[in-house]
Amino acid sequence: MRAQLCAEKITPYDRDNLACSFLKSIRRFYSDPANVERFEKWKREKEKREQLERSQNIGR
Secondary structure, three states: OOOOOOHHHOOHHHHHHHHHHHHHHHHHHHOOHHHHHHHHHHHHHHHHHHHHHHHHHHOO
């Protein structure tokens, strides 16, 4: 069974704690230069794919 989350029911206290936890994990992840490089590579590839898709859609 898949858990469901209703964002409107999250208390401000729980929301802030969750955000803090995510932020700590994100900072730890991006403190590793290898992770930053992988992200930058992914971003460049994504931009290339989007540019290609846009150029293909122009002719339609």
